[in-house]
Amino acid sequence: MLNDIVKNLLKEVSGIAEIPANAAFNIRNNSKSEGRHSTENIDIVPKEGGSGLDIYVKPFTKNENVHIPALITQDGVSEVVYNDFHIGEGAEIEIIAGCGIHNCGCDDSVHEGIHRFFLGKNSKVVYIEKHIGEGDGSGKRIINPQTHVEAEENAYIEMDTVQLKGVDSTKRVSSAKLGPGATIVIKEKIMTHGHQTAETSFDVSLDGAGSSAKLISRSVARDFSRQLFRSKIIGNTDCYGHSECDAIIMDNGVVAAEPEIIANHVDASLVHEAAIGKIAGDQLVKLMTLGLTEKEAEAQIINGFLK
Amino acid sequence: MLNDIVKNLLKEVSGIAEIPANAAFNIRNNSKSEGRHSTENIDIVPKEGGSGLDIYVKPFTKNENVHIPALITQDGVSEVVYNDFHIGEGAEIEIIAGCGIHNCGCDDSVHEGIHRFFLGKNSKVVYIEKHIGEGDGSGKRIINPQTHVEAEENAYIEMDTVQLKGVDSTKRVSSAKLGPGATIVIKEKIMTHGHQTAETSFDVSLDGAGSSAKLISRSVARDFSRQLFRSKIIGNTDCYGHSECDAIIMDNGVVAAEPEIIANHVDASLVHEAAIGKIAGDQLVKLMTLGLTEKEAEAQIINGFLK
Structure with a gap:
């Protein structure tokens, strides 16, 4: 059913090469579902008019995962998708989302994904989101994800988001409201090049006693690209929040935090740290004395930084 | 000439008990000059209508200082003062400014001091600014200082600002534009209590190659007081900027950074660090095992923090 471009993009975005056999999944391509499967514990219900999904995870589900990649393989596609995740009490689950745009045409293609998470008591979610742009068309690849979390007592969510190449413009908005003992961990990795722009915005409200947030952003801005990192952590009770933003600038890149x-x-108790600068000269020299060229040394340092 | 309230306030604000004998000074009380003296190297020229001073420091002046305290000892006083400092090439000087308001009445007294610094090449300025509020009237003590710096090649300025008690409301605005090799160091200490509010805003533009900025803010918010710390460091060239904001909250104090x-x-190369939290429990316990009461231990920690 899937052609090579779709298969390849699917693999890059979600790590799967084919439609999975028995796992819960929905594969979206050019605004249509290319396949969907629910399991006993995970029910994927399309919203009306193809505007997104409701994903219901039964209480106390363990060791299952859901794949919901969104692909665009044409130019001139513009879509807004609403996916809601209803995670039952005590469920532990991994969600692999992400978006890939392969644009060989001259019109922009735009994906806006609005994901809401309703985390039941004691639930635990690992959410993985990868964004990829491909294709040699002049049309832009634009991905604007939103992620909104409401976490009940002792719920835990870890979000790993990665965007390493090919996306011309992105505005990423994340918010979370945490109940008692709830935890959010966000790990973001971004690399921009060419004339790309990336904006990131986190807004976390620590409302419940013992709640905590940890935001870690690492980014590299090359060529003429521009990045803006915003974060806001509000502590309304006995809570702990930590935000750190490390950025490497190269060439004519610009980064603001x-x-x-x-x-x-x-x-x-709230802490923030941010550091922006180029690769340290002594790090480069060290690797070059080991026989690497300057470019190779740079590449190795960047790889390590974004690992 | 000076009565006891004025003398006492003068001493607290500027560390001098009397009108200085031969140093450069201007003492402002209730919007009038109570005395002014220029020296061979430092010329203090009043602006028209008592709205402030132009202070001219000759090139290569060394080891001199200027006292320009502004006092308000009545209620219902509201003034805006413009003081401009023209610092000649290679001059090295200490400026002791600051404002004290003694308000025993029922109307608010407000001092707005707008200080501009024009720093010549290789000049070096230490600027000390202390704000104090006194008196048991219901009228508020409001001090809104502005400090704007333009620094030529290799100029250096260190600003030490302290506001530890009695000021009901303050909005502090500082900006600096630094030329090649120029340096600014800002050390701010604030303690608020009761229902006081304090807002601080720094805006530093690192325009010249080799310029650097270091901003260090330490604050304590007690009772129902509220503080907001804002800083913005823009690096437009080869430069170094570091901003750190540490705040201790007590009682129902609120701090935002x-x-x-x-x-x-x-x-x-730009770095920022901020941390907000209460006094660490183990620090308190340690001092209490040495025989201090909880209140004494708290006081000792706060004193050390704001030293």
Whole structure:
């Protein structure tokens, strides 16, 4: 059913080469479903008019995963997709989302994915999101993801998001409201080149006693690309928040960081760190004395940084 | 000439108990000059209508200082003062500014001081600014200082600002544009209590190659007081910027930090750190095992933090 471009993109975005046999999945390509499967514990229900999915995970589901890649392999596609994840009490699950755009045409293709997570008590979610742009058309590859989390007591979510190449423009908006004892960990990796732009915005409200947030952003801006990192952590109770943003600039890249921490409670403990700069000269020299060229040394340092 | 309230406030703000004998000074009290003296190297010229001073420091002046305290000892005073400092090439000087408001009345007293620094090549300035509020009137003590710096090649300025008690509301705005090799160091210490509010805003533009900025803010918010710390460091060239904001919250105090770093050049190296939280429990316990009460231990930690 899937042609080579689709198969290849699917593999890059979600790590799967074919439609999975028995796992829960939905593969979206050019705004249509190319296949969908629910399991006993995971029910994937399309919303009306193809505008997205409701994904229901039964309480106490363990060791299952859901693949929901969204692909665009034509130019001139523009879509907004709403996916809602309803995670039952005590469920532990991995969700592999992500978007790949292969654009060989001259019109822009745009994917806007709006994901909401409703995390039941004691649930645990690992959410993996990879964004990829491909194709040699002049039309742009634009991906604007939104992720909104509401976490009940002691729920845990870890979000790993990666965008390493080919996406011309991205605006990433994430928000979370955490109940008592709930935890969010966000790990973001971005590399931009050419004239690409990337904007990231995190907004976390620590509302429940003992809740915590850890945001880690690592990014590289090459060529003439521009990046903006925003984060806001609000501590309304006994809570812990930590945000760190490390960026490497190369060539004519520009990076701005605007973090914000607000302690509204005496037991809120909030920390932010940000550092922007080029690759340290002594790191380069060290690798070059081991026989690497400057370009190879740079590549090795960048790889390690974004690992 | 000076009564006891004025003398006492003068001492607290500027460390001098009397009108100095031969040093350069201007003492402002309730919007009038209570005395002014220029020296061979330092010329203090009043602007028209008592709206402030032009202070001219001759090139290569060494080891001199200028006292320009502004006092308000009545209620219902509201003033805006413009002081411009013209620092000649190679001059090295200490400037002791600061404002004290003694308000025993029921109307607010407001001092807005707008200080501009024009720093000649290789000049070096240490600028000390202390803000104090006193008196038991219901009228508020409001101090809004602005400091704007333009620094030529290799100029250096260190600003030490302290506001530890009695000021009901303050909005502090500082900006700097640095030429090649120029340096700014800002050390700010703030403690608020009661229902006081304090806002701080730094805006530094690193325009010249080899320029650098270091901003260090330490603050304590007690009772129901609220503080907002903003900083923005823009690196437009080969430069180094570092901003750190540490805040201790007590009781129902609220602190927000909004730092911003923007690297527009591959050789810009910018770092920000912020931490907000209460006094660490183990620090308290340690001092209490040495025989201090909890209150005494708290006081000792706060004193050390703001030292």
